[in-house]
Amino acid sequence: MKTVTPFLWFNTNAGEAAIFYTLIFKNSRIISQSIMMITFELEGQKFMALNGGIDFPFTEAISIYVDCDTQEEVDELWTKLSEGGSSGKCGWLKDKFGLSWQIIPKALSELLNGDDTDKTERVMEAMLQMTKIEIDTLKKAYNGGQ
Numbered sequence: 001m002k003t004v005t006p007f008l009w010f011n012t013n014a015g016e017a018a019i020f021y022t023l024i025f026k027n028s029r030i031i032s033q034s035i036m037m038i039t040f041e042l043e044g045q046k047f048m049a050l051n052g053g054i055d056f057p058f059t060e061a062i063s064i065y066v067d068c069d070t071q072e073e074v075d076e077l078w079t080k081l082s083e084g085g086s087s088g089k090c091g092w093l094k095d096k097f098g099l100s101w102q103i104i105p106k107a108l109s110e111l112l113n114g115d116d117t118d119k120t121e122r123v124m125e126a127m128l129q130m131t132k133i134e135i136d137t138l139k140k141a142y143n144g145g146q
Helices: 014-024 071-082 106-112 117-128 135-142
Strands: 007-010 028-033 037-042 045-051 063-068 092-094 100-105
Touching (some): 007 014, 071 092, 071 100
Antiparallel strands (some): 037 045
């Protein structure tokens, strides 16, 4: 069977990045490492990373989407991944290596997929005002501010 593996181009710090990521995600490991390449796994997803030089920097055109069960998971990942990086809007951040991440609670999809257009529009409007996604605020918007 074929596999699909994200391949990440770093300047010279692919190993440092892989170690950083595997320390943040609980079910993670380094699979193999050489001077130029490192293969690692985060929560069952395999990644390959290259020390490729400065020719191709990361952009927001590609991001790693993390589906979180709880606000605690969102808070923990947001804090750790954004350290040394920057916060974006709507659950997006850039880590200290310039890689974009989306730290999104499952509750957001659940609230946006409802049948009541007024409720889903309120949730969308609330989300558009956020940096880190706050589940309680989304639920209040869904319920009309209650």
